Amino acid sequence: MDIGDKVRIKTKDIFYEGTLMPNETENIVLKLDNGYNIGIDPKKIISKEVITKSNKESSNKEKLKSEKTIQSINSNKALPKILILHTGGTIASKVDYKTGAVIPRFEPEEIISMFPELRDIANIESELICNILSENLSFNHIEKFAQTILEKIKKEKDLKGIILTHGTDVMTYTSSALGFILQGINIPIIMVGAQRSSDRGSSDAAMNLICAAEFIKKTDFKGVAICMHETSEDKNCIILNCYKTRKMHSSRRDAFRPINTKPIAKVDFKTKQIEFVQKNQYKNINEFNPQINLEKSVGIIKAYPNMNPKLFDAFSGYKGLIVEGTALGHAPIMDVDEYSKDNKKVKESIRILIDSETLVFMTSQSIYGSVQMHVYSCGVELTNMGVSPARMLTETAYIKLAWLLGNYWKSKKDNTRIIELMQTNIDGEIFDRIEEDTYLI
Numbered sequence: 461m462d463i464g465d466k467v468r469i470k471t472k473d474i475f476y477e478g479t480l481m482p483n484e485t486e487n488i489v490l491k492l493d494n495g496y497n498i499g500i501d502p503k504k505i506i507s508k509e510v511i512t513k514s515n516k517e518s519s520n521k522e523k524l525k526s527e528k529t530i531q532s533i534n535s536n537k538a539l540p541k542i543l544i545l546h547t548g549g550t551i552a553s554k555v556d557y558k559t560g561a562v563i564p565r566f567e568p569e570e571i572i573s574m575f576p577e578l579r580d581i582a583n584i585e586s587e588l589i590c591n592i593l594s595e596n597l598s599f600n601h602i603e604k605f606a607q608t609i610l611e612k613i614k615k616e617k618d619l620k621g622i623i624l625t626h627g628t629d630v631m632t633y634t635s636s637a638l639g640f641i642l643q644g645i646n647i648p649i650i651m652v653g654a655q656r657s658s659d660r661g662s663s664d665a666a667m668n669l670i671c672a673a674e675f676i677k678k679t680d681f682k683g684v685a686i687c688m689h690e691t692s693e694d695k696n697c698i699i700l701n702c703y704k705t706r707k708m709h710s711s712r713r714d715a716f717r718p719i720n721t722k723p724i725a726k727v728d729f730k731t732k733q734i735e736f737v738q739k740n741q742y743k744n745i746n747e748f749n750p751q752i753n754l755e756k757s758v759g760i761i762k763a764y765p766n767m768n769p770k771l772f773d774a775f776s777g778y779k780g781l782i783v784e785g786t787a788l789g790h791a792p793i794m795d796v797d798e799y800s801k802d803n804k805k806v807k808e809s810i811r812i813l814i815d816s817e818t819l820v821f822m823t824s825q826s827i828y829g830s831v832q833m834h835v836y837s838c839g840v841e842l843t844n845m846g847v848s849p850a851r852m853l854t855e856t857a858y859i860k861l862a863w864l865l866g867n868y869w870k871s872k873k874d875n876t877r878i879i880e881l882m883q884t885n886i887d888g889e890i891f892d893r894i895e896e897d898t899y900l901i
Contacts, residue, residue: 468511535583543585641752701888
């Protein structure tokens with residue numbers, strides 16, 4: 461048996477079938493069809509056999525080449541055209557049998573061949589922008605994604621919509637950025653990811669892609685949104701606001717949840733029916749005037765007890781800083797007794813940043829609710845120092861500040877305007893009115 465072979469192993473109690481994985485123990489490790497690994501003690505093995513050898517790379521390439529040709533010939537004029545742009549992430553990943561780890565490695569045509577149902581929904585075109593796990597992304601990547609989208613919609617006038625496959629770790633950063641950059645766009649840009657790699661039996665990739673394609677085909681939605689599982693079961697996907705969504709679990713398939721709002725829509729995977737939940741969330745109120753630049757000298761810092769004031773020094777020279785404060789928007793700046801005297805050093809560090817004309821904004825570590833800095837004395841003091849509230853998710857505030865500074869800032873004379881625009885609800889990103897039934901939805 462070689463690494464990567466599909467094998468069947470019999471023990472005294474049970475049969476196991478799976479892919480032989482590399483490991484550094486005495487056990488034999490198989491990746492089962494459900495996506496999980498199991499270690500088997502060799503002493504308990506009665507028999508073992510190879511079902512399929514792993515050496516099929518060349519034949520797979522020929523098959524993919526053939527399928528790609530068929531796809532281009534058999535395009536159906538009755539179906540809309542959907543472009544899938546690939547950027548990597550788990551949705552475009554599979555197990556590397558040399559290391560046992562998941563790495564991005566699928567080619568665009570390979571992904572389409574894995575999900576043939578897509579061809580019944582639309583004429584699918586596919587293109588690779590990059591192949592990267594999303595935790596490694598920079599603003600340069602996001603600007604490239606936006607530029608590619610703009611080039612495609614300018615060149616291909618008959619596009620019904622675009623699906624952007626993306627890693628889930630920082631998907632909400634990219635969705636916010638594309639939302640601001642592409643506001644007013646007249647087609648849907650739906651971001652799709654997966655919590656389980658596409659070669660796993662428990663992968664959510666196929667359902668997320670298919671539901672995104674159905675949503676594009678059957679609706680007149682315009683703008684940027686996210687499509688992911690609603691629950692851990694394969695029943696519905698939800699279409700999520702690009703500014704008000706957060707990844708709330710590290711591994712569950714329903715990790716993405718709407719924050720302080722409801723989903724835009726639900727897509728039934730079995731019936732392919734679409735139910736709009738919040739129709740007013742996709743009113744295209746802005747003119748399409750894309751501004752791509754994202755300012756790189758913007759940062760995020762988290763407030764916490766016993767905070768070291770020197771942390772703020774790292775952002776000296778930055779144009780903007782988001783402080784993720786506690787509760788309604790607080791930081792440890794109050795010197796109230798002998799144990800809290802060092803807090804005044806934190807206060808002084810923040811003041812030095814503001815005096816150097818670094819723009820400082822406050823969000824909340826609380827996922828739900830919003831910042832309100834005029835309730836407690838700490839918030840009032842921070843406001844008096846020049847810290848401005850940002851009534852949105854930390855990720856969204858960070859991206860919005862980078863986008864504003866990148867496109868509307870030429871000198872420090874523009875700081876006042878940037879502060880005003882951060883308080884302005886440009887594209888529905890600010891938490892203005894929060895309904896009670898949107899908590900832990």
